[in-house]
Every structure is written in C-alpha cells, then in structure tokens.
Amino acid sequence: MSQKLKWIDEELQNLQDAGLYNKIRTLSSPQGAWLVVDGKHVLNFCSNNYLGLANHPRVINAAQQAMQQYGLGPGAVRTIAGTMDLHLQLEQRMAAFKRVEDAITFQSGFTANTGSIPALVGKGDMIFSDELNHASIIDGSRLSGATITRYNHADPADLQAKIESHAGTYRRGLIITDGVFSMDGDYPPLDKIADIAEAHDLMLMVDDAHGEGVLGEGGRGIVDHFKLHGRVDVEVGTFSKAFGVVGGVVAGNARIIEWLRQRGRPFLFSSAVTVPDVAATLAAVDILEESTELVDRLWANAAFFKQEMLNLGFDTGKTMTPITPVMLGDVTLAREFSRRLYEENVFAMALGFPTVPVGLARIRVMISATHSQEDLEQALQAFARVGRDLGVIG
Numbered sequence: 001m002s003q004k005l006k007w008i009d010e011e012l013q014n015l016q017d018a019g020l021y022n023k024i025r026t027l028s029s030p031q032g033a034w035l036v037v038d039g040k041h042v043l044n045f046c047s048n049n050y051l052g053l054a055n056h057p058r059v060i061n062a063a064q065q066a067m068q069q070y071g072l073g074p075g076a077v078r079t080i081a082g083t084m085d086l087h088l089q090l091e092q093r094m095a096a097f098k099r100v101e102d103a104i105t106f107q108s109g110f111t112a113n114t115g116s117i118p119a120l121v122g123k124g125d126m127i128f129s130d131e132l133n134h135a136s137i138i139d140g141s142r143l144s145g146a147t148i149t150r151y152n153h154a155d156p157a158d159l160q161a162k163i164e165s166h167a168g169t170y171r172r173g174l175i176i177t178d179g180v181f182s183m184d185g186d187y188p189p190l191d192k193i194a195d196i197a198e199a200h201d202l203m204l205m206v207d208d209a210h211g212e213g214v215l216g217e218g219g220r221g222i223v224d225h226f227k228l229h230g231r232v233d234v235e236v237g238t239f240s241k242a243f244g245v246v247g248g249v250v251a252g253n254a255r256i257i258e259w260l261r262q263r264g265r266p267f268l269f270s271s272a273v274t275v276p277d278v279a280a281t282l283a284a285v286d287i288l289e290e291s292t293e294l295v296d297r298l299w300a301n302a303a304f305f306k307q308e309m310l311n312l313g314f315d316t317g318k319t320m321t322p323i324t325p326v327m328l329g330d331v332t333l334a335r336e337f338s339r340r341l342y343e344e345n346v347f348a349m350a351l352g353f354p355t356v357p358v359g360l361a362r363i364r365v366m367i368s369a370t371h372s373q374e375d376l377e378q379a380l381q382a383f384a385r386v387g388r389d390l391g392v393i394g
C-alpha cells in the first residue's frame with residue numbers, strides 16, 4: 001500500500017494531541033444574533049457580522065435585483081471581460097465613502113493583501129510590520145521578497161528605532177499595520193505612525209478589516225477615525241466583516257490604485273467577485289452612508305456589555321472596540337469556559353496558543369448591532385454563572 005500520504009495522518013494526529021485540531025461547526029441558519037449550530041439554537045458571539053448586514057433585507061434584495069439584470073458570474077478576470085459597470089460603481093462608492101482618491105476591489109481581504117504588498121515592494125526593499133499583523137499581511141509580505149522587519153505591537157517608538165537602525169540598507173520602504181487587531185480588539189496610534197512614515201518618506205499601509213463599518217464616522221474606518229485622509233497611502237479592507245458580504249478593497253492614493261490595476265496579481269489572474277456580491281456590497285454602502293444608526297447601536301451594545309463584564313469582575317484586556325476578549329490565561333480553562341457557555345446556549349470562541357501567546361488564552365466575544373438588550377443580558381447571566389462555577393470571578 002502506498003505510504004506517500006501517511007505523513008498527513010501523523011500530522012493530523014499531532015494536531016489532535018496538541019489540542020490544535022480545528023473542529024468546524026456547521027450553521028443551518030442565516031448569520032444573526034441567534035444561530036442554529038449543529039441543530040442547536042445559540043446566541044452568536046463569534047461572527048464578524050458587526051452590523052447585521054449579512055442577512056439585511058435591503059442587501060438581499062439588491063443582490064436579487066442585480067441577478068435579474070446581470071446574472072451571476074463575471075465570466076472573466078477584471079482585465080479581460082470581467083469588469084462590469086457594477087464593479088466600477090462599487091470602487092467609486094468606496095473611494096467616496098473612505099474620503100480618499102480612488103479604490104480597487106479584490107476577491108477578498110486576503111487577496112487584497114497578497115495582491116497589493118508584492119506590487120509595492122520587492123527584493124531589496126523593506127517592510128516594517130507590526131508583530132501581530134494578520135496572516136494575509138504576513139503571506140503578502142513573504143510573497144513580495146522584501147526584507148521583513150517586525151516592530152513591537154502598536155509601538156511607534158520601536159518602529160522609529162527599527163527604521164533608524166536599518167537606514168540606508170534598502171531601496172523602498174513600507175510600513176504595514178492592522179487597523180483593529182482582532183484578538184485583542186485594540187488599534188495602533190495611527191496618527192503617530194503616519195508622522196513617522198512622513199518623516200522618513202516611507203509608504204504607509206493599514207489593513208482595516210475589523211475597523212470598517214466600526215471605527216470612524218458612520219464606520220468609515222481607522223483612517224477616518226484619526227482624520228488621516230490622504231496621509232495613509234494604502235487602506236486595505238474587506239467586505240466580509242461589517243459589510244456582511246465577501247470581497248476585498250484597497251482604497252487610497254490614486255497612483256497606487258492605478259498601479260494595482262496593472263500589477264495586482266489576484267486582480268489580473270483571478271476572476272472578479274460575482275454580481276450578487278457586488279450589488280449586495282453596494283447596498284451595504286448605501287445603508288452606512290444613509291445613517292449611523294447601526295454603527296451607533298454596535299458601540300452602545302459594546303459599551304453596555306463591556307461595562308457589565310467589568311462590574312462582574314472579568315478582565316476584558318486591551319479592547320478599544322466592540323471586540324471583547326475575556327482574559328482567562330490558561331487554555332484549558334478557556335476551552336472549558338467556552339464549552340460551559342455553549343451548554344447555556346451562548347456561542348463564544350476560546351482562543352489559545354498559537355492564535356494568541358501562551359498564557360493569554362481567552363474567550364473572544366464579538367458584539368453586534370443585532371444583539372438585543374435581552375440577548376446581552378442573557379449572555380451576561382451565562383458568563384456570571386460559568387465564571388463563578390469555574391472560580392474566575394467571586
């Protein structure tokens with residue numbers, strides 16, 4: 001019998017033994033405050049559907065209408081015959097929404113990163129990268145062939161020191177940071193980072209996947225939050241989180257966007273997103289531009305939940321956004337906590353090493369505008385019961 005795939009069995013067993021094997025839960029309901037997961041009704045604190053747009057009637061209707069007019073698939077990559085007027089509309093709308101010069105869309109936030117970083121830097125260049133940046137930034141950076149220098153998380157002084165100590169050793173330089181860091185719910189002092197980028201004439205890129213629809217006026221993101229329009233060269237985003245659909249976007253400097261239309265490999269060699277996705281995303285932008293109601297409700301829900309958790313005696317870490325980590329330390333405790341919550345019909349993920357550092361295991365609570373006051377209170381009661389049972393709070 002062939003032995004050539006035996007290594008996979010061994011590796012999978014290693015994952016099982018280390019407690020790192022991903023058991024994937026199956027939903028049989030739309031995204032919302034409540035989910036049907038493996039047949040069970042649970043309160044949802046796991047998804048990135050911050051504003052409830054993934055199942056919003058206007059978003060669904062827009063997708064249906066567009067399919068009547070344009071059908072489904074784009075039929076080609078963007079540069080051959082896959083650019084529909086809808087794609088261009090979305091790019092113009094995103095540039096206006098973000099208050100920047102231009103925008104280009106990709107198939108996902110992941111491909112927006114792996115497409116844009118190698119177009120901007122290559123061999124002989126240097127990337128200054130926050131040590132906690134997302135996997136797609138890391139992959140895009142590696143693909144580029146540039147030298148990667150990591151700086152301490154959200155630390156402008158360390159960034160400055162790293163830039164100074166590498167001065168003169170590279171051709172072009174690019175600073176990259178996540179906007180909102182999804183494990184802790186914090187964000188960097190982007191204003192200070194922009195000052196440093198300008199002082200050293202370096203390109204600046206922020207991946208605002210968790211900031212869009214959340215931070216800034218009406219959810220315009222971290223650049224808007226810090227009022228840095230025109231000072232951040234590349235703003236990467238995703239339509240898969242607060243926008244509730246799927247797709248990626250790069251917004252910012254018009255010269256860079258034009259360059260990505262020529263040199264962004266996933267743009268050139270992978271087909272465009274489908275008609276219903278584009279139309280649904282356009283409807284999501286409409287909703288965000290018309291009113292800040294959903295974004296306001298998201299922040300109000302988050303403020304209430306976080307304050308009540310603190311009152312109960314929980315540690316919510318470094319959160320500055322609706323992402324609420326509940327710090328537990330030990331990974332076994334975090335897993336047990338998550339399991340007990342699930343028994344109480346509250347679905348919230350335990351995160352441990354290697355997703356977060358050893359000893360910093362946690363439950364991550366993703367607050368949404370769709371949670372009602374009653375939902376939040378029910379969750380708080382479950383957290384209180386499990387927390388007391390497991391000796392986490394008094």
Ligand SMILES: *Cc1c(COP(=O)(O)O)cnc(C)c1O
Pocket residue numbers: 108109110111134136178179182207208209210238239240246247248
């Ligand atoms: C989720 C995420 C991505 C990937 O976005 P997709 O559209 O799901 O591919 C990229 N960067 C960051 C920081 C993210 O959190």
